[in-house]
Amino acid sequence: MIEQQNTIVVIPARLAAKRLPGKPLxxxxxxxxxxxxxxxxxxxxxxxxxxxxxxxxxxDAIKTAGGDAIVTPANLPSGSDRVAAALKLxxxxxxxxxxxxxxxxxPTIDPLSVQRCLAGLTNDSVDIxxxxxxxxxxxxxxxxxxxxxxxxxxxxxxxxxxxxxxRDFVRHVTDEHQPPFWxxxxxxxxxxxxxxxxxxxxxxxxEQERGLEQMRALDNGMKIAxxxxxxxxLGVDSPADLEAARIxxxxxx
Numbered sequence: 477m478i479e480q481q482n483t484i485v486v487i488p489a490r491l492a493a494k495r496l497p498g499k500p501l502x503x504x505x506x507x508x509x510x511x512x513x514x515x516x517x518x519x520x521x522x523x524x525x526x527x528x529x530x531x532x533x534x535x536d537a538i539k540t541a542g543g544d545a546i547v548t549p550a551n552l553p554s555g556s557d558r559v560a561a562a563l564k565l566x567x568x569x570x571x572x573x574x575x576x577x578x579x580x581x582x583p584t585i586d587p588l589s590v591q592r593c594l595a596g597l598t599n600d601s602v603d604i605x606x607x608x609x610x611x612x613x614x615x616x617x618x619x620x621x622x623x624x625x626x627x628x629x630x631x632x633x634x635x636x637x638x639x640x641x642x643r644d645f646v647r648h649v650t651d652e653h654q655p656p657f658w659x660x661x662x663x664x665x666x667x668x669x670x671x672x673x674x675x676x677x678x679x680x681x682x683e684q685e686r687g688l689e690q691m692r693a694l695d696n697g698m699k700i701a702x703x704x705x706x707x708x709x710l711g712v713d714s715p716a717d718l719e720a721a722r723i724x725x726x727x728x729x
Contacts, residue, residue, distance in 0.1 A: 477495075479592060484572040485590070487513055488558035489580030490530030490550065495713045500534050500580050502712070504722050508537045509712060512583035512725060518543075520590035522576065528562035530551035554689055555579065556664075560675040563668075570668050577664045577671075584724045585663070585709035591729030594665045596639055603670040603698040606642070606690070608658035609708040617657050620647040623688060625660040627702040642700040645688050659708045670698060 489500040489510050489535075496502070500510040511529065517525040526547040528536040530552070535545035548561045559577045563570075576594055578585070589607055596605025610626040618620050626644035629637050645651070646658055666674070680695035693700055712718050 478522075478574055480521070480568060481525045482572060482681070483574040483576070483594065484563070484567070485492055485517045485520070485523055485525045485576040486562055487517060487525070487561040487578045487580050488528045488530075488548075488555035488562075489513075489534050490558070491534065492530070492550070492607075493581075493627045493713075495717070496715070497679045499712055499718070501537060503716055504583060504718075504725055505728070507541065508534075509583050509718075509721070510580050510624075511537060511541045511543070512721075513578065513580050514538055514543045514726075516583065516585050516587055517576075517578055517590060520587035522591055522594050523572070523574070526562060526566060527580070528558045529582050530558065541557055546607060556671070556689060560671055563574065571590070572729075573668050575666045575668055575671050577666065579662050579711070581712045582661075582663070582709045583712065583721050585661075586705070589661070589705040589709070590663065591656055592703045592705055596703045597665050597667060599639075599700055599701060602701040604674070604690075604693055605665040605703060607661045607663055607703050609656045609661065609705050611659045615653075616659065617649060623647060623660040623662075624649060624653075625658040625702045626653060626659060629658055629702065629704050630656055636704070639701050639703045641696065642690075642702045645686070645690050645693070647686060658702065658704070660690075660702075661705070674691050674698065680725045 501508045527538045530550045538545035627640040680692045683691040
């Protein structure tokens with residue numbers, strides 16, 4: 477059973493983002509974006525929420541808002557490594573057995589989607605759980621910036637499947653891939669031992685080829701559950717995305 481006292485949501489964030497530097501502190505209705513992400517995590521009510529900051533300014537912003545943050549080394553190679561580093565500092569005895577890695581650029585994510593991601597770990601054979609939403613626009617299918625989760629979530633005998641094991645993650649679909657296609661959302665729930673194993677593994681060939689960290693898990697025999705959600709949240713990677721997030725969150729200001 478997954479209980480709140482055994483679960484922690486860790487939000488990795490750093491200022492040196494490649495496409496939109498400084499975005500965790502970008503203003504959305506008077507608060508930094510990272511604070512909005514922290515609020516969505518708090519609204520999910522699945523466990524303690526910790527921001528793993530690569531910079532002191534991010535930690536200070538969260539603490540000013542009343543949240544919990546810890547400063548991690550700035551030069552860690554990935555968000556997963558930042559999550560693991562934060563846990564080594566904050567929870568060296570592994571009191572938290574379930575860990576949710578929530579990206580710091582998803583200020584509009586539905587808290588229910590965070591809950592559903594964690595729920596994917598109720599199957600004891602699952603190492604990692606993640607979420608995906610059905611792609612309905614043809615242009616999104618062709619967009620290599622939208623990662624597609626290849627998993628048998630489509631309707632069977634008139635009934636949609638809520639969860640399925642991932643078979644692959646791709647940027648480009650081919651004739652071997654059949655619709656519907658699923659927009660992979662970069663939120664992960666790990667069993668603690670699975671996270672520790674994952675960050676200790678070297679990058680796999682397919683991970684490096686596709687620029688997709690989750691391939692490392694599949695290439696090393698780890699089982700990833702994909703849980704379907706209603707829609708993909710807006711990921712903020714550009715000034716246009718930031719403005720769209722401001723519009724989407726206007727009612728929350």
